[in-house]
Amino acid sequence: xxxxxxxxxLVTGASSGIGLALTxxxxxxxxxxxxxxxxxxxxxxxxxxxxxxxAGGDVGDPATGRNLVDVAVARYxxxxxxxxxAGIFVPxxxxxxxxxxxxxVVDTNLGGFFHVTQAALRQMRKQGKGQILxxxxxxxxxxVAGVNAGLSSLTKGxxxxxxxxxxxxxxxxxxxxxxxxxxxxxxxMHKPExxxxxxxxxxxxxxxxxDEIVDAxxxxxxxxxxxxxxxxxxxxxxxxxx
Numbered sequence: 001x002x003x004x005x006x007x008x009x010l011v012t013g014a015s016s017g018i019g020l021a022l023t024x025x026x027x028x029x030x031x032x033x034x035x036x037x038x039x040x041x042x043x044x045x046x047x048x049x050x051x052x053x054x055a056g057g058d059v060g061d062p063a064t065g066r067n068l069v070d071v072a073v074a075r076y077x078x079x080x081x082x083x084x085x086a087g088i089f090v091p092x093x094x095x096x097x098x099x100x101x102x103x104x105v106v107d108t109n110l111g112g113f114f115h116v117t118q119a120a121l122r123q124m125r126k127q128g129k130g131q132i133l134x135x136x137x138x139x140x141x142x143x144v145a146g147v148n149a150g151l152s153s154l155t156k157g158x159x160x161x162x163x164x165x166x167x168x169x170x171x172x173x174x175x176x177x178x179x180x181x182x183x184x185x186x187x188x189m190h191k192p193e194x195x196x197x198x199x200x201x202x203x204x205x206x207x208x209x210x211d212e213i214v215d216a217x218x219x220x221x222x223x224x225x226x227x228x229x230x231x232x233x234x235x236x237x238x239x240x241x242x
Contacts, residue, residue: 006051008032008076009221010068012059012116013086015043017187018135021210022083022217027052029218032076036068037086059086059112065119078127081221082120084113084134087156094150101151109155113162121175129174132166133220134159135213136181138234144201156181160230167228176227178220183208183234202235203242 009026013019014035023035023046032051040046040054048054055071057064072079088108090101117132124130139149140157160179167177186195186207195207202208216233220226232238 005077006030006032007080008034008072008078009081009083010034010036010072010079010116010120011083011085012036012068012112015040015045018182018185018210018213019083019085020045021214022085023052025214025218026081031081032072034068034072034075034079036064058108059116060107062111062115065112065115065117068116069119069123073123079120079123079130080127081131081133082116083217084116084132084159086112087135089137089149089152091148092150093148097151105151105155109152110158113159117166121170124175125173131176131178131221132163133217134163134177134179136160136163136179136230138181138183138232138238140181141230141232142234142238142240144237147201163230164228171227176224178226178229178231180213180216180220181230181232181234181238182213183232183237185210185213202237203239204235206235208233208235 009031011019011023014023015037023033027033034053034055035046036055038058040056046054053075055068057067069079086108088105090105136156136159137152140153140160163177163179183202184207186209212233216231
């Protein structure tokens with residue numbers, strides 16, 4: 001029987017929350033993983049081994065994208081999946097955003113997608129296949145009164161549009177593009193005392209779990225006939241007003 005080489009996945013924003021859960025899950029499912037965040041080594045949430053490489057760097061820096069792909073290829077010989085998970089959420093009324101807020105959010109949410117995806121695509125085209133999976137937000141499609149997410153919608157909505165456009169652009173190259181649009185997920189970002197109010201933002205009246213995002217990611221990565229999909233994992237929030 002032929003020994004199939006493990007696929008290699010690169011996860012940005014990997015040291016906490018959804019990114020940490022994705023890193024651990026893909027590692028547990030036999031993937032080689034390159035885990036990135038600005039503080040991934042110092043965070044102490046991951047331990048490197050033969051199939052898990054920690055690679056620091058700010059995805060908003062153009063050099064980081066090239067370096068992360070180089071690390072994946074040097075360590076494991078290829079890059080099969082990129083998960084653009086790194087993101088910043090700044091909840092403010094739109095007219096109160098500062099220029100610093102704008103630059104930080106755009107540099108990470110859009111710049112990070114651009115730089116790392118561009119570098120990954122160049123490697124994947126050499127290989128003749130690959131997958132780009134991004135993490136967006138359901139708020140980009142279904143705003144909620146009282147949830148001030150203008151910059152998040154501006155940037156993450158761009159990922160949704162790019163996912164569809166790039167899925168068509170690269171369909172004949174063997175490279176797929178998909179996005180997961182989560183609702184409110186139970187991570188350390190949300191304090192327990194806020195959970196009761198946050199549950200009301202979903203028709204099914206609870207928070208999502210990181211395991212449910214992991215399940216969606218594994219499903220999309222394994223589903224070779226799906227591309228250009230925005231998969232809402234949001235307890236029905238995208239469906240409309242409730």
